[in-house]
Amino acid sequence: MEKENQNKESRMLKNYLIIVVALMFVVVGIVLRALQVSIVERDKWRELGEKQKAVKVKVYPNRGNIYSCDGKLMATSVPRYYLYMDFKADGLKKDTLNKYIDSMALALSKKFKNRSAASYKQHILKGYNRQSRNYPLYENKVSYLDLKEVQTFPFFNKGRNRSGLYYKEMVQRQKPYGTLASRTIGDIYGELEEDGTSKGKNGIEMAYDSLLQGQHGYATRIKLGVGWARVIEQEPVDGVDIRTTIDLKLQDIVEKALMDKLSEVDADYGTVVLMEVKTGEVKAISNMGRVREGVYAESMNHAIADEVEPGSTFKVASMMVALEDGIVTPQDSVDTGSGIFMYKGAKMTDHNWNKGGYHMLTAEEAIWNSSNIGTAKIILRGYENDPERFVQKIQDLGFAQPMDLGLPGAGKPKIRRPSENPHWSKLSLPWMSFGYETQVPPIYMLSFFNAIANDGCMVKPFFVKDIQKNGRIIKAFDTETIKNSICSDKTLKQIRSMLEGVVENGTGKAAKSELIRIAGKTGTAQISQGALGYKAGGKSHQVTFAGYFPAEEPKFSFIITMRRPRKAYPSAGGICGPIAKNIAEKVFGSNIKLRPSDLEPDTVWAPQPQIKTGYYSKLEYALDKLNVRCNDDEVETNWVDVDMPEDKAILTDINISDELVPKVTGMGATDAVYALESIGLRVSISGRGKVVSQSIPAGRKFSKGQSISLTLK
Structure with missing residues (x-):
């Protein structure tokens, strides 16, 4: 019995030891x-823990829009x-990738059409072999709808963690009217800032960037079961909208007139x-720079940025000063000789010196005919011994003072003074009188001519209404007066008469219109x-016309400038005059408001109107107003071709x-440019009327x- 108890105790002890050892293990x-976990895998579990926490994320605002003066x-x-792949994503497995890569590559090839399926397969495997975390899947930007479609492709539909597909969001600024006032409107940088806003690059986009971009908000991402929920804590504040002074109808007229002449003279x-x-x-406002022969695009706002010598448009300011000081009257004579004048050892010439010059001119004729010698002699008569007074x-006069134009990159006028410039010489005064020795941005010269048209009152040009x-309007911009009167009423009347004479009798005859x-x-x-001076590498010129219309009751002022015309004699009248006439006539015509009831009925049969191919909704509206029947019930697209066989479109x-x-x-032109630029083509046009040919055939x-070129007739 005692032995049996000992065996029982021994077994219990043995079992106990086994349990103790097991527990120790x-x-x-x-x-x-x-x-x-705490040492070797610490980072891994810390990262996993962080993922389960509520995460505070930014909510991005919408950038404000920019509109024309009438709300377009x-x-x-x-x-x-941009689409990328992360080949080190936690859930990405090579065998799964290999299983779907053929179907995935085929889907990408069919979608983007920039590579074959085999090329896409090779491209993706190349990224995998590199184990890249930021591997570009497709080199171009895609739309939101394209992104969502790609996310449904084989393999990519498994989510970011298992497929490695992810994207970077950019903001693309679209301009529905293409190049119209493009440089003044401006551009933005594509990538979002750290605070989720887009940043203005130039033009109005940059000048009003802080208002347009808005302010980001915040949301909290919290884990709910197998998914995530986003709770908005602070709503983002969208950017404001900007309404400009630009009239798209007039902008189209201006840009078309400029483009036609640019292509002709290759400036x-x-x-x-x-x-x-x-x-x-x-x-x-249009600023068109040469990309290559016959092709122009907006690249820089030359109208406000260029600090250039204004040339003979400056003679008007010189003559105004001389008239105001009583140095000369419009009928006083000045001897310009044979068109060559030697002064202090330097030769001054008139543009017709090789034809014998003008000889005797009145002061107003010196302006009509743009005589350098006539203007210089008048100014020397009054200020040769006191050039500081002239300056x-x-x-x-007001236009030489810097103005805050509200746009970045604006230039400033630079008028040399004898007392402040060590390089002032005896030649500075006469050459300054006809537009050299000074630098004036075109828009400053325009403000001066606008003051002449505005009964002597100089106002600041502005771009935002x-x-x-x-x-709801939160801030409106009103007319800002720079100078109430730039000269006396008598002088102003004399100057306006001279400017009318330039077009009627002088160098501006090419701008003369029978209509206005x-x-x-x-x-x-x-x-x-x-x-290097003015002759290094051969002479080159800038040509300008500055003025206003209608002359008797001015409504609009304008300045037209072309730099280095290659295929025309550098004559401001010959190059810029026709542009001025074209713009003035079309702007004047576009502002004539007549009701049908104002017109006498025509008793003679009138043919059907000529209808242009174009945007369906606008054509439908026009046809309805003209009581022209059409097969509108058969139209399924936004753009339509038009045929007018008899009394039906x-x-x-x-x-x-x-x-x-x-x-x-x-x-x-407007419909054609919009239709082509909306699909990514760059458009250049020549001529006027309707498009008669396109350099890339339809269907290609x-x-x-x-680039595609259009010819209009």
Whole structure:
């Protein structure tokens, strides 16, 4: 019995030892695992823990829009995305990738059409072999709809963690009216800032950037089961909207007139500014720079940025000073000789010196005919011994004082003074009198001519009419007067008569119109090469016309400048005069408001109107107003071709796709440019009327950014 008890105790002890040893192993295992988790795998579990926490994220605002003066959309933001793959994503497995790569590559090839399926497969495997975390899947930006479609492709539909597909959001600023006033409207940088806003790069986009971009908000991302929820804590504040002074109808007229002449003379660049006389509102501004022969695009706002010698347009300011000081009257004579005048050892010439010059001219004829010698002799007569007085009088006119134009990159006028400039010489005064020895941005010269048109009152040009929030005006910009009167009424009347004479009798005859009286001054200036002078590398010129219309009751002022014309004699009258006439006539015509009831009925049969191919909704409206029947119930697209066999318009659908060049023959310039630029083509046009030919035939494949030329007649 005693032995049996001993055996029982021995077994119990043995079992106890086994349990103790087992528990010790468990404890050691727990300790070792705890050490592994806390030391070896610390970062991994800390990261996992962080992922389960509520995360505070930024909520991005919408950038404000920019509108024309009548509320047409000129710039708006559209999100765009770059596609990447992270081949070190936690859930990405090579065998899964290999399983789906063929179908995935095929889907990408069919979607983007920039690579074959085999090339996409090779491209993706190359990224995997590199184990890249930021591998570009597709080199171009895609839309939101494209992004969502790609996320449904084989393998990518497994989510970011398992497929490695992710994206970077960019903001693309779209301009529905293409190049119209593009440089003044400005651009933005594509990438979002750290605070989720987009940043203005130039133009109004940059000048009003802090208002347009808005303020980001905050949200908290919290884990709910297997998914995440976002709770908004602070709403983002969207940017304000900007309404500009730009009138798109007038902008189209200005840009078309400028482009036609630029293509003809092959100039480096051209610029036109059209301003409302009484208010100073800039209604149109175009700055077109040469990309290559026959192709121009907006690249720099030359109208406000260029500090250039104004040439003979400056003679008007010199004559105003002389008239105001009683140095001369319009009928006083000045001897210009044979067109060559030697002064202090330097030769001064008139543009017709090789034809014998003008000889005796009155002061007003010196302006009509843009005589350098006549202007210089008048100024020397009054200020040769006191050039400081002349410069002060020029300064007093107002246009030589810097103005805050509200746009970045604006230049400033630079008028040399004898008392402040060590390089002033005996030659400075006479050469300054006809536009050299000075640098004046075109828009400053325009403000001077606008003052002449505005009964002597100088107002500041401005580009923004008001700032709006949710359709409500929160700040309006009014006309700002710089100088109430730049000269006496008597002098102003004399100057205006001279400017009318320039167009009627002088160098501006090419601007003369049978429809509307135009007044202005031509200006041709040699371009300085800095320290190399005016003749290094051959002479080059800048030509200008500055003026206003109608001459008797001015409504608009304008300045037209072209730099380095290659295919025409450098004559301001010959090059800029026709542009001035073209713009004035069309702007004047566009502002004539007649009701049908104001017109006498025509008893003679009138043919059906000529209808241009174009945007369906506008055509439908016009046809309805003209009581012209059409087959509108058969139209399924936004763009239509038009045929007028008898008394009915036959509309045929025009399909606009992102792959094929559409047919734009028969369209007007605005519709054609919009239709082509909206699918990524760069457009240049020549002529006027309807599109009669396009350099890339309809139905042909194209590449984004490819150029296409249109001919209008």
